[in-house]
Amino acid sequence: MDQSRIRNFSIIAHIDHGKSTLADRLLERTGTIPERDMREQLLDEMDLERERGITIKANAVRIDYEARNGERYEFNIIDTPGHVDFSYEVSRSLEACEGALLLVDASQGVEAQTLANAHLAIESGLEVIPVVNKIDLQAADPDRVAGELVNILGGTEDDVVHVSAKSGAGIDELFETIVERLPEPEGFPDSPLRALVFDSYYDTYRGVVALVRVVDGALTEGDRIRLMASGQDLDASEVGIRRPAIERTGRLGSGEVGYLITGVKEIDLIRVGDTVTQAGDPATRPLAGYAEPKPMVFSGLFPTDGDDFERLREALDKLRLNDSSLLYQPETSRALGFGFRVGFLGLLHMEIVRERLEREYDLDLVATAPSVEYRANLVEGSQRIVQSPQDLPDPGSVASIEEPYVKAMIITPAEYIGTVMELVQSKRGEMGEMNYLSTERVELHYLMPLAEIVFDFFDMLKSRTRGYASLDYEPAEYRPSDLVRVDILLNAQSVDAFSTIVHKERAYTYGRGMVHKLRELIPRQLFDVPIQAAIGSRIIARETVKAKRKDVTAKCYGGDITRKRKLLERQKEGKKRMKMVGSVEVPQEAFVAALKIAED
Amino acid sequence: MSEYRSDSAALADLAATWKSAYVHVPFCRRRCPYCDFAIVDESNDGSLDHETYVDALVTEVGMESDFGPLDAVNFGGGTPSRLDPKQLRRVIDALTSRFGLKSDVEMSLEVNPEDWTDEFGRGLSEAGFTRVSVGAQSFDSGVLEALGRLHTVEMIDATVQGLRACGIRSVGIDLIFGHPSETGRSWTRTVEQAMEIGVDHISTYSLTVETGTKLSRDIAAGAPAPDDDVQADRYQQFEEISQSHGFVRYEISNHAKPGQVCRYNLATWSHGEYVAFGIAAHDHRWGVRYRNHQRVERYLEAVATGDRPRLGVEYLSEQEQERDRLMLGLRLAAGTPLTPTARRFAASDAGMAMVEAGILEIGAGRMRVVVPMMTDAVIREALSVSAADC
Numbered sequence A: 001m002d003q004s005r006i007r008n009f010s011i012i013a014h015i016d017h018g019k020s021t022l023a024d025r026l027l028e029r030t031g032t033i034p035e036r037d038m039r040e041q042l043l044d045e046m047d048l049e050r051e052r053g054i055t056i057k058a059n060a061v062r063i064d065y066e067a068r069n070g071e072r073y074e075f076n077i078i079d080t081p082g083h084v085d086f087s088y089e090v091s092r093s094l095e096a097c098e099g100a101l102l103l104v105d106a107s108q109g110v111e112a113q114t115l116a117n118a119h120l121a122i123e124s125g126l127e128v129i130p131v132v133n134k135i136d137l138q139a140a141d142p143d144r145v146a147g148e149l150v151n152i153l154g155g156t157e158d159d160v161v162h163v164s165a166k167s168g169a170g171i172d173e174l175f176e177t178i179v180e181r182l183p184e185p186e187g188f189p190d191s192p193l194r195a196l197v198f199d200s201y202y203d204t205y206r207g208v209v210a211l212v213r214v215v216d217g218a219l220t221e222g223d224r225i226r227l228m229a230s231g232q233d234l235d236a237s238e239v240g241i242r243r244p245a246i247e248r249t250g251r252l253g254s255g256e257v258g259y260l261i262t263g264v265k266e267i268d269l270i271r272v273g274d275t276v277t278q279a280g281d282p283a284t285r286p287l288a289g290y291a292e293p294k295p296m297v298f299s300g301l302f303p304t305d306g307d308d309f310e311r312l313r314e315a316l317d318k319l320r321l322n323d324s325s326l327l328y329q330p331e332t333s334r335a336l337g338f339g340f341r342v343g344f345l346g347l348l349h350m351e352i353v354r355e356r357l358e359r360e361y362d363l364d365l366v367a368t369a370p371s372v373e374y375r376a377n378l379v380e381g382s383q384r385i386v387q388s389p390q391d392l393p394d395p396g397s398v399a400s401i402e403e404p405y406v407k408a409m410i411i412t413p414a415e416y417i418g419t420v421m422e423l424v425q426s427k428r429g430e431m432g433e434m435n436y437l438s439t440e441r442v443e444l445h446y447l448m449p450l451a452e453i454v455f456d457f458f459d460m461l462k463s464r465t466r467g468y469a470s471l472d473y474e475p476a477e478y479r480p481s482d483l484v485r486v487d488i489l490l491n492a493q494s495v496d497a498f499s500t501i502v503h504k505e506r507a508y509t510y511g512r513g514m515v516h517k518l519r520e521l522i523p524r525q526l527f528d529v530p531i532q533a534a535i536g537s538r539i540i541a542r543e544t545v546k547a548k549r550k551d552v553t554a555k556c557y558g559g560d561i562t563r564k565r566k567l568l569e570r571q572k573e574g575k576k577r578m579k580m581v582g583s584v585e586v587p588q589e590a591f592v593a594a595l596k597i598a599e600d
Numbered sequence B: 001m002s003e004y005r006s007d008s009a010a011l012a013d014l015a016a017t018w019k020s021a022y023v024h025v026p027f028c029r030r031r032c033p034y035c036d037f038a039i040v041d042e043s044n045d046g047s048l049d050h051e052t053y054v055d056a057l058v059t060e061v062g063m064e065s066d067f068g069p070l071d072a073v074n075f076g077g078g079t080p081s082r083l084d085p086k087q088l089r090r091v092i093d094a095l096t097s098r099f100g101l102k103s104d105v106e107m108s109l110e111v112n113p114e115d116w117t118d119e120f121g122r123g124l125s126e127a128g129f130t131r132v133s134v135g136a137q138s139f140d141s142g143v144l145e146a147l148g149r150l151h152t153v154e155m156i157d158a159t160v161q162g163l164r165a166c167g168i169r170s171v172g173i174d175l176i177f178g179h180p181s182e183t184g185r186s187w188t189r190t191v192e193q194a195m196e197i198g199v200d201h202i203s204t205y206s207l208t209v210e211t212g213t214k215l216s217r218d219i220a221a222g223a224p225a226p227d228d229d230v231q232a233d234r235y236q237q238f239e240e241i242s243q244s245h246g247f248v249r250y251e252i253s254n255h256a257k258p259g260q261v262c263r264y265n266l267a268t269w270s271h272g273e274y275v276a277f278g279i280a281a282h283d284h285r286w287g288v289r290y291r292n293h294q295r296v297e298r299y300l301e302a303v304a305t306g307d308r309p310r311l312g313v314e315y316l317s318e319q320e321q322e323r324d325r326l327m328l329g330l331r332l333a334a335g336t337p338l339t340p341t342a343r344r345f346a347a348s349d350a351g352m353a354m355v356e357a358g359i360l361e362i363g364a365g366r367m368r369v370v371v372p373m374m375t376d377a378v379i380r381e382a383l384s385v386s387a388a389d390c
């Protein structure tokens, strides 16, 4: 296709502002999907996406649009996730595009990820079309919202397209605006091939399927290709486009987006961010790739049944084929045995990975409370990276500990400014700039310890602003802090998986909260179980789970032995999901109890 | 039999060889709020004629194959005292002609105090009953009311005295403890009164909240629930008082004066064999467990067409029988013999933890639970160890 009739764009927005629903309308209007196969948020293909009603993975699809000028256009669109944990997906998608549709919910207005994603698009040099969505809603205030968009993007309110992704209102206008305003690709069709691998997934039959954006030249089936970063030469055994089912075309010309299959099964041979070129006629310079995603939080994942360790490794390896942001390395815990320390992009990412491992690979896992990555400066001069509290060297050998800070951006209705400031201060945040997006909505900037965000900040922010505030953050710097490790002892034995690094001022509150929560979560056993919190050898809190005194049906169950036996066997099955720590049965939830302290 | 202590191992092992019969009498005047047994609540549904049911029982007995002679016969319920002695007699006659009775057979039934009359008592002794268990539940009229029982404390006294007067050899009562309306003092008084009234056998059941009962609905709606620790205390209280009066516990819930063990009870927990008749009755012979239809209509229909009224059957391998024997025997004060399965359990981590916690004792070729209120905790682990064998 002639590049002048190609438009490549991502749909970006804050979570739930209607990106996937808008993609539905685009697919529907162009007849890409037969009516009988149409369903809501069609591009959310994963079970988990459908259950939770959110997009987790970006999804690219080709549609053909016949414009009012009579010309046929090829649109390559990428529906992106809105949640902050997946902003890495957004930035990758943007690299494959010349434009972006920035959607805002007309009843909500500009929110934290609206702003964050808008900045990403602008920094990548993309043309941004501001779109106000959900104009059908009673509570919609499209004019105010259009005003906020103009405030952040410049231009005039006339540039803002008003649509309802639900009813389809304004969609025809949007199509025309895309043709008129988004630039065509500017690659060189006759230069040597350069194509960016912007995503990949694993298919059991086909192996690694790479999603590529051809910048210069053309990618043709049968070509001997080279991955410029890895230096690997491979055969382009199949080339085509996604609608979103794959459709073999044999060729992708400059400016086009599609897939490439080489038959390899190892994801590391075709890394996301690498540049594809011809082995026989290689380009001289690769395209700008991507920075590796940086995990924000770390947690230990352990199989409940120690025999499943190898299965967990295999499952992680496979999952990584579909989620290149997943990082892990083996870890041993005295309490939980062999497992992995896994790095995640955030708590939602952590929750989803765990759920996928359990469901798709039939594993039963214990997760430990998330931790951020600390740096311990040792007295002897070297620095130690601490991803797991148990790795913190003993206090005597540590000169100082540094913790990661993030730049946080909060958008809130003006009436909650006081509340938000108070909350952030209590979480050791430092106030930065403050901008008014409109008279009613404010953008607040802070520097904050990431650990505070990981714990309970987001929930507290939501509940104190009645759900109206939104939060975005990005890594900033490391700073020395007054941190200590709080250990938990069960039955006088320290349980490494329960250790947590907290700010000194919070240590007592944390210790008491944790001990109390554990007393609620740990069922009564055959003997008393003392639970203690300690800093070093100093005990700071203690409670006891009293021994169980009655566990029997002291009732006549007549001759119905079978039923009674089955009942007891079922109860025993239920107990198998508990983890034996020493001689104490500990339920899985207990290992993430730290996250739940704040709920009470 | 009186040469044995009630909790002796030799007696328990002997009981394993006894043959018993169980007859289920489902009629109750009104369902008690905590009860989930298979019964016919006659305050709701009086359509089933007692005579029709007895006819069916007699027919069902007639369908049975060789078994016996019987060491024990027990009529349970429901409320067996809803039948009149003549009807009970017809069933006994059928059992006798089909299986034969041992000369020292124990012939027992449950009687609710509100059904008692002297005439009924005479009928029982004429029918050959040697043992009666009275559904007393409590000597505290507040607790009786809270339990939704239909009788008074005076009726319990009258029943027990009446049974003595009729010459019934062994008189027992059932008690329920741990209802939230009961206090420590009221329970002590109930137990002391049970001692004074002079019975030979006492069964104590902790009030259990079964799903689907009115009690469980009330609790879901906010009524107080029984408390495990309180029930453990009450059990302890009972043990102390009853022991000082010469009772010996031979099973979690069963306590007898010397020579007054309920044979049928002991045989069941010792993994003895029994035939069973009536709705929802469970039968255990030759490594097979049968259960009868729960619904009266289905039961009557099957019997009328000449079919065994079976709802299900389970065939047990040798190992599965050994497992069941272990599971049941752990409920007995005499414990259970150290079979290979029992030994493996004893040697397992879980088994050793139980011993260490002072709940399980091993010695003299047997394994015993010494904290009866924790028996299910032990059985659960024993079952999971023995699962590997089956």
Ligand SMILES: Nc1nc2c(ncn2[C@@H]2O[C@H](COP(=O)(O)OP(=O)(O)OP(=O)(O)O)[C@@H](O)[C@H]2O)c(=O)[nH]1
Pocket (backbone or CB within 6 Å): A013, A014, A015, A016, A017, A018, A019, A020, A021, A022, A041, A053, A054, A055, A056, A080, A081, A082, A083, A133, A134, A135, A136, A137, A163, A164, A165, A166, A167
């Ligand atoms: N009334 C109304 N509802 C809409 C409109 N567009 C989307 N929605 C609803 O908004 C909710 C979120 O829509 P999605 O399309 O899943 O939003 P998203 O931006 O893709 O969400 P993430 O991918 O999780 O960030 C769904 O319940 C949609 O039905 C609209 O124009 N009008």
Ligand code: SF4
Pocket (backbone or CB within 6 Å): B027, B028, B030, B031, B032, B035, B036, B037, B039, B077, B078, B079, B112
């Ligand atoms: S009398 Fe016994 S069997 Fe009948 S309802 Fe009451 S508790 Fe249940």
Ligand SMILES: [Mg+2]
Pocket (backbone or CB within 6 Å): A019, A020, A021, A044, A054, A055, A079, A080, A081, A082
């Ligand atoms: Mg979406």
